[in-house]
Amino acid sequence: MRRLVVWNMMTLDGMFEGAKPWDLDFHTRAWGEELEAFSLEQGKEIGTLLFGRRTYEGMAAYWTKETGPIADMMNGIAKAVASRTLAKADWNNTRLLKGDAFDAVRKLKAETGKDVFVFGSADLLSSLLAAELVDEYRLCLVPGVLRKGNPLFKPADKPIAMTLQSSRPLKTGGVILTYRVGA
Amino acid sequence: MAKLVFGMNQSLDGYVDHMAFSPGPTLFRHFIEEAERQAGSIYGRKIYEIMRYWDDDHPDWGPEGAAFAAAWRKQPKWVVSRTLKSVGPNATLVEGDLEGAIRKLKAERDGEIEVAGPDLAHSLTELGLVDEYRIYLHPVVLGHGRPYFDGPRPPLRLKSHDRIGEDVVRLTYVPA
Numbered sequence: 432m433r434r435l436v437v438w439n440m441m442t443l444d445g446m447f448e449g450a451k452p453w454d455l456d457f458h459t460r461a462w463g464e465e466l467e468a469f470s471l472e473q474g475k476e477i478g479t480l481l482f483g484r485r486t487y488e489g490m491a492a493y494w495t496k497e498t499g500p501i502a503d504m505m506n507g508i509a510k511a512v513a514s515r516t517l518a519k520a521d522w523n524n525t526r527l528l529k530g531d532a533f534d535a536v537r538k539l540k541a542e543t544g545k546d547v548f549v550f551g552s553a554d555l556l557s558s559l560l561a562a563e564l565v566d567e568y569r570l571c572l573v574p575g576v577l578r579k580g581n582p583l584f585k586p587a588d589k590p591i592a593m594t595l596q597s598s599r600p601l602k603t604g605g606v607i608l609t610y611r612v613g614a
Numbered sequence: 615m616a617k618l619v620f621g622m623n624q625s626l627d628g629y630v631d632h633m634a635f636s637p638g639p640t641l642f643r644h645f646i647e648e649a650e651r652q653a654g655s656i657y658g659r660k661i662y663e664i665m666r667y668w669d670d671d672h673p674d675w676g677p678e679g680a681a682f683a684a685a686w687r688k689q690p691k692w693v694v695s696r697t698l699k700s701v702g703p704n705a706t707l708v709e710g711d712l713e714g715a716i717r718k719l720k721a722e723r724d725g726e727i728e729v730a731g732p733d734l735a736h737s738l739t740e741l742g743l744v745d746e747y748r749i750y751l752h753p754v755v756l757g758h759g760r761p762y763f764d765g766p767r768p769p770l771r772l773k774s775h776d777r778i779g780e781d782v783v784r785l786t787y788v789p790a
Contacts, residue, residue, distance in 0.1 A: 443787075574772050594781065595753045600775040604771055604772035
């Protein structure tokens, strides 16, 4: 069974996006050589990159215009988008997963190969986390506070315990934290 | 000149909730050492009323609980409240001009003075009086609660990063 690993940059107050969609300026506070190297290394672990519709559309629009090693990785890697409303998924090497998202993700995890990674996609993640389909959170905590923004973890009634695997401060002041879901 | 430190236990999704985090033994020992070192604490009303638990002896304490209580009782406490009429042992009500009173406190003392909770920390941040933000990050997503950061913050710089015990990461930020 493949694992589902989440990677996101997040402010100290839990935002992964600013008040407007794709407002990601806060990334620059933590971005630098170390994160770039980390992203490329992490890329080698990814079997399938899974998205919700909104993140998929934004990422496709952005990366198809970019060049460089990270763009090559994003454009080349095997991708999947879970959506009932998307008619087609045109970004290179993408599978469109229609129908029930939980079933689709379970099948994806059951495939052999390297792990499934999720970037962005907070709405999709919220339901996957509640359905116990998320295995790991890797977060780069950015030394900033947005207050108005889009939280990565959506409001919920029950707490979810995690187990700290590692924490790594970066020269920029970002901190990469890895948590396994579950106590 | 004393340094004001706003330190709190926080969930991954940014909430502080004194009921949600019961520190493990290593973290609790850390808090005892901090309480012994601090020059005092400035509290808002809500958190002061919660902390007054330590003014009384409780039979279910082990030696750790007793050690924390001893350290906490020895510290001077300053309570910022317009509604409280009286405070407990070794505590003073801060009345009148908050900024003036806190600046005087910082000038008269040395060492670290703890600030709690998020409401008071927000007011003091707006006055430019908080020197350090210490987030004790716990491995839990709460889903709701009071945010640690309750208002606009100055740009922050990571000053230090420590693991405390198995699963808590202490992140210290200073205004950049």
